[in-house]
Amino acid sequence: DTGVSQDPRHKITKRGQNVTFRCDPISEHNRLYWYRQTLGQGPEFLTYFQNEAQLEKSRLLSDRFSAERPKGSFSTLEIQHTEQGDSAMYLCASSETGTNYGYTFGSGTRLTVV
């Protein structure tokens, strides 16, 4: 397992369509995070899973966004009825738990809503 994988790398969609992204974390990491990054900004936290439980969601995550991690391994992030403002890079990160742990980030999925 060489790192965090995200699929697809790029997605172009028409406004109003639904999109789904996938993240495969490092296998022994039980924490998984989704972030969104727009041009010129740092990543913004969206949501967090510990194993299969979604334990925190940002207010940035509107009702059109839903995330799952059904078996505590891979995760999906779905955006329904996409809007142009959803255009961004969606990043996934995973980590272990404990006192002094770091994170491994994936390369991200770049979403363009036209």
Next chain:
Amino acid sequence: AQSVSQHNHHVILSEAASLELGCNYSYGGTVNLFWYVQYPGQHLQLLLKYFSGDPLVKGIKGFEAEFIKSKFSFNLRKPSVQWSDTAEYFCAVRSSGNTGKLIFGQGTTLQVKP
């Protein structure tokens, strides 16, 4: 709410110049601090992190950062930059005891001229 502020949005330096990027955070409790680098087209990579102990931490590629608790700062330094250091740099804070989410600054774009 926690926040991270990076003072410089865009820094241009010549090779061999010294670098210092500012980072201030707002949080009154115990924090863990990180600097990440993002090279063009690549994923976020960890440069260095501070959890406890010696406030001067050394990272990869000759970078170091100093945690000054009284100033809520964690500035990144490098004595002599190289053209290959051209990238975007992000400071991030994690408050201990919560879900472990990172709060990022808005980033600093470093351009090193050969």
